[in-house]
Amino acid sequence: MLTDALAKAIAELEEQQVADLVKERLDKGIPPLEIVNSLQQGMAEAGNRFESGEYFLGELIMCGEIMQDSMVILEPLLSGSNAEYKGNVVMGTVKGDIHDLGKNIVVMLLKGSGYNVIDLGVDVSKEKFIAAIKESNAPLVGMSVLLTGCQESMKETIEAIRAAGLNTKVLIGGNYIDDVVRDYVGADYSAQAATDGVKIADEIFGA
């Protein structure tokens, strides 16, 4: 059960109430990081409600939107505080596919849970994935695909990552993704629901 009023407000998707509480707390001099923590707690609760079947995608997206609006105010104030990320995650929709709804929800949930997400967008080439993994040293890369016809390019991307000698864990997600596809493309994990991404990241990062 959530006790913090701000965490509760975002979990209940009360947009105006969240905006008011963020402003009120900043005015009172409460450290921005503490406010972000409350928001993250509330988002985690929304994720739980999604898993239990109480919330649907519409609620998750709304929650992410409220979080994003709050972060526009909070993020500039965070620099200098000891905000620490749980770790780096590279995300992208694979080459040939321009669908990003599912990817964006997972990015939003990961960010909300305290991960630094390097979002490469859509139609991402294997070279771009590899460059981003090398640069960020990310232990986890998430690949999204909606079109079954683009699952082949997911396979090629994973092969290229392995050929480059990177042992980053690969998580795949998207409609029509299951264990058969995971094994075919050579991924480490497959996610069936939006909230699986955070669970798997927490497992990998020991968070």
Add this chain to the structure above:
Amino acid sequence: MNETEKLYQKKLERYMTAMDCGKPDVVPVTFGIGEWVVKYTGTTLQEIYYDLDKSNNIVNEMLKGLDFDIFKGGPCLWWPPMFDAMGSKLYKFPGMGVDENSTFQFNEQEYMKADDYDEFIAGPTEWLVNHFLPNISTELENPGSYRSTVALIKGAAAFAISGGVMAAAWEKWTVEHGVVGQTTGFSKAPFDTLGDALRGMKGVLLDLRRRPEKVIAACAAITPHNINCGVAGSGADTRFPCFAPLHRGAYPFLNPKQWDNFYWPSLKANIEGLWAKGKRMLFYAEGDWTPYLEKIAELPDKSIIFQIDTTDPKKAKEILGGRFCLQGGVPTTLLTYGTPEKVKEHVKRTIDELAGDGGFILDAGGVVMGDAKQENVIAMIEAAREYGVY
């Protein structure tokens, strides 16, 4: 009547009987030639999309010797030049925006803004012409200008040209191979028109909380247009259903209350409006619709063919069976990752489970894309003939 005409009549009879929930001589089976065909013809997807003659000839060659009932058409849903002529931002086509062998894709954006609701609701068609067309097409940015007028003429001409070419191709396939087309005309759920084309997924989901009354009013304003589209687009034909690809009503986009309040009332009114004119809908339920089956069962008997993609087939049969024809049963992933043996086993099981007392058409669950294997698709229709005799 020649042999092909007799064959056509036999297949038509099967389709009509199944649509009316009856039991034909065999389980009718569909076949469509998807983008997978390019792997076997030495062509790129771009050629197939842009060169209609080439694509129609491939279809013509392939139809020879195949035994199935209902034809779902060739590999290209659209002829891209009509969009190219207007500088359309809506789609990316093979070789134009994506790789020459990547499938065409919809570029979803908020083409309609939250502030546009009132003007849209007051006059949807007028708003589309004055605002939507300029928003979605670089060549139509200045309505009434020389560029815009020329582009509009070119786009409309291209649409008419492709319509003529495709009508001639369908006539040839029907006359020479005796196949029956699946649908005439096109419709959509009003909420999908709003969510897919106008506001985008994120936009419409946020609207449900921020301006719910506008969403309901917009769906109500769209409904008569979508009814008309299903009837007028088919030249008032009522033998065949109109095709309606359904999107945002799938689980788990909307919570049950949102589904009941925002998705269903206008879709139901759309279906009832079509049915009042004798027009059925191919309720192409992409994804999983299991939680909503009870609501769908409120529709007038036989007013839809319900497509089973990832909906629980047993529940669909239990709740809708007998009152509505069911179609589907073969997962699209099986056509990619399976083998002909596995496909045949699955078809046998599906027929045992779903075909029993009639009112069933065997089909792939969803759209069969470029990754499917030809031998699996052929195995599906062969198995239907082997196990589908009533």
